[in-house]
Amino acid sequence: MAIVYRDEYGIPHIDAINYCDAVKSIAYCHCEDDFYTIQLLLLATKQKSGHFDDWDGPYLDLICSFFDIPNQYDLIKMLSNEYLALIKSYIIGVNLYAEKHQNEILDKTIFPIKEEDVIIVQHLMEIIGIQLDKPYSFLKDSSEISLPTKQGSNAIAIGPKRSATKHALLAISPHQTIEGPFSFYEVHVVLKEEKCEIHGFILPCTFVIFMGTNFNIAWGSTASYPEMYNIYRVDVIKKIGSGAFFLLGDEKIALYEVNYRNYTKLYGKIPYPIFKSFYRSKLGNVISINGIYYLIDIPMLGKQFGFQQAYELSLCDNIDKVKKLLRRTQYSYLDFVCIDKFDDILFAHCSKERVKDDPKDHYINVLPQNKIIEIEKDLFYNNQNMIFLLNPDCQYIVSVNQSPFMVTDTDTYDCKYKGLIYRKDNSRSKRAKDLIHSHNSIGVKELIEIQGDTKIIFPIIRGIDFTSLLKLDSNRYPSIGYLIEELKQWDGYAEKSSRGAAIFALLFERYKKYYRYSKNPDVIKIAEEKELVDCLRWVSKKLPKKYSLGDIQFLKRGKKKLPIAGIPDSLNTVRPYYYKGELIVEECSAFRMIVNLHDRISLTCHPLGASSNEDDVNYTSQMDMYQKNSYRKLKTMDNYKQYIKGYSI
The missing domain is CATH 2.30.120 (Penicillin G acylase, beta-roll domain)
Incomplete structure (x- = not known):
């Protein structure tokens, strides 16, 4: 039995007897808000997602078939009885919603869903989410073999000696698509039997908090880049x-x-x-x-199941238990940043x-x-090849997809590490460290500023060296000379009012056709002069004079459209696609979260809204807040129970 209380932003706050009851309610609530996406993923296991969706569907179908995901069902052997019980509860919740909303079903042959459907979908989510699909470039009709692009996220921990609160703080900002199969969904649950309260974000067809807090620990993750393939x-x-x-x-x-x-x-x-x-x-x-x-x-295909680890992580109550869990599971593809109620801070680079x-x-x-x-x-290599860093002297951890040896102010290189070793900082890690060092102490206010920071540090942006851009001779290229000079004067801040940011955002969008990535994250692509000139000539045709970033780059959902700051590889990352003269945000901070365990403060913001139903008031209810880099503060369950009428599931 569970009671759901929806706040003014549509976030479900679930008061449950136990984890199984909570999962049933999570499933039902998520269906209320995004039944379409949940169905697309379930349909992909039958290679039928593309029959209803021509954007994500065909690729989901193809990947599921190509990786032979339905025949990876042996994964069930590595799942605990506790996790299988949660899957059964999730099935009950989804089937209950489908039974009550027959008119919303895309294909009735997939219902009622079964245990194997959820296991297959979650492994499919895992494969695509950690980018194991990327080497298969031929799936996108490429004429040459292409290596995985390096996606990004931010997770920053502040230790008690550097914290303005004198206690550990955590800031999380995963950079992913904001619509579709990998859109995050906020959930808050209280489990009476487990005596546990959990707040954070899940993904479609999943039911455990992927990143968040249980108020004993808080955790975020970023993509690590071990040798995945x-x-x-x-x-x-x-x-x-x-x-x-x-x-x-x-x-x-x-x-x-x-x-x-x-x-x-x-x-x-x-x-x-x-x-x-x-x-x-x-x-x-x-x-x-x-x-x-x-x-x-793909060495780990069918051999690991990350969502079970997420479940176990959600029940840990101190850093020591987190370390033991990560060593035991040795999950291959994520870096974790954690804090606990004892003010410990931890970085873990996980690889197998x-x-x-x-x-x-x-x-x-x-x-x-x-x-x-x-x-x-x-x-x-065994779990001795993992990297753990506990309570560094500098009292902070910055994990933003740079080298796992560069998450503090010193190089923590361990010569015993074997495998794919990369050693460099990136633009975001340098900027985050600079901002941390610019303050005597870091509190929630400063973390909010860091999360929303838009400055990029030249010349290397997302693995591309743009030194040649700053050396272009405007006299040699008179038709684009004014763009060259404006870029040279740009301060690197991607604010809405910035003209230089508008030029660079369009240039970067055009430069995608020249991307060439290496397996080694430390390898840098040198942008050549002829490539940059080609891109700037394209920009000159697309960008009206006097237009700034806010005139061309937008956060858009349905009929609502807001100008948005940010650029690829700023801490406030924005990765758009170009459409009819505008840059429309496709990927950005898929959510922002800041946690202060000592004072039970959990602040969050989503770029769009809790519901994916266009006629729902919460379809776009958080867009203005996100644009302004503002946050909502989680209240207690008692507060929601006092002021909101709940409903039982």
Whole structure:
């Protein structure tokens, strides 16, 4: 039994007997607010998501088929009875909503949902969310092999000696898409039997707080970049009667051709066929790009389940238990920043990388065929290869996707670490550290300012060296000379009133076609003069004179549109797409959260609103707050019970 209290912003505050009751209510509430997205993910397990959505759906279907996610159901063997019980409660909640709202169902064949549906969907979410899908560039009709782009998030902890409150503080800001399958949803629950209160954010088709607080600890995570995948060039042999194969020593590795056939409906009406072909083998999938074959190895596919770890993390009550959990699970792809009620602060770099005979091979984008033998060995570095940093002398931790050895004011390099080691700061980490050092102490006010900061530090922005941009001769290029001079005078702040920010935002958008990433995050792409000139000529055609960033960049949902500050790789990150002369925000701080455990303060803000239903008042109710870098303060459950009429689920 649980009672739900919806506040003025539509956030569900759930007063539950136990975790299972809470999960049933979380499922029902999330369906009330975004049943469409939940269904799209469930449909992807049947490769039918694209039949109803032509934006995310086709890719979800293809990835689910390509990774053979439905046949990873053996994951159930690693799930605890407690987590399986929560899955059953989630199923009850979703099926209950579907039964009561038949008119909202996209495809009745997926209901009632079953245990395996939720497990498959959550693993699919995990695969895409931690970017394991990115090496498969052929899925996007690329003409060449493409390596994962480096996405970002912010998690900053302040220790008691540097804190204005004299107690530990945590600021979280994940940078993800703000609509669709990876949009975050805020939840607040009180569990009577567990004597626990949890506040934070979940993802569609999940039910445990991914980032947030239980008021004993608070935690955030950012993408780490261990060696998540390996790409091998292979010589495929095709013989009549023998099929396709490649040789590994004297062994023939058989290849089984898969012809993926599906369709989507453009604009919900026009059928559009989707055809892809690839090979499966016992060592991984093989794809062909321009007649060259590549085998792509994802070591942890089907071997880890991060949402169960999130459940266990939500019940930890001190940093020591967090460390033990992370060592035991050795989850591969996230860096964690945590604080606890005892004012400890912790950074954990989690990785589980395949052992390689030659350490240099960890940095090579495409390995030769003979190295595939390492897949058959299936050996991994143990949890002693993880990095833990507890209560650093500088009394802060800044984890914003830079090197795990550079999260404080000193290099914490451990020469014993094996695998993909990267060593550099990035623009956001440098800026965050500069801002922290600019204050005698850091309180909630200062963390709010840091979260909303828009300045970028030249010349390296998101792995691209723009030194050549600052050296361009405006006299040599008279048609774009005025843009060159305006960029040289720009102070790097991406405020709405900034003309320089508008120029750079459009230039960066255009420069996407020149992106080339390396497996090693420390490798920098040098922006060439001819590339920059091409981009600036495009900008000159798209940006009216005297227009500033606020005239072209917008946070938009439905009919509401607000000018928004920020730029790629500022702490207040904004990653837009270009459409009809405007930059429309697609990715940004998917939520912002600041936690002070000692005073039970939890502040949050979402860029859009709690509901994805366009006719709901909370479809856009947080946009103005987000634009102004403002926050809402969580109240006690007793307060919500006193002033809000609840409903039972």
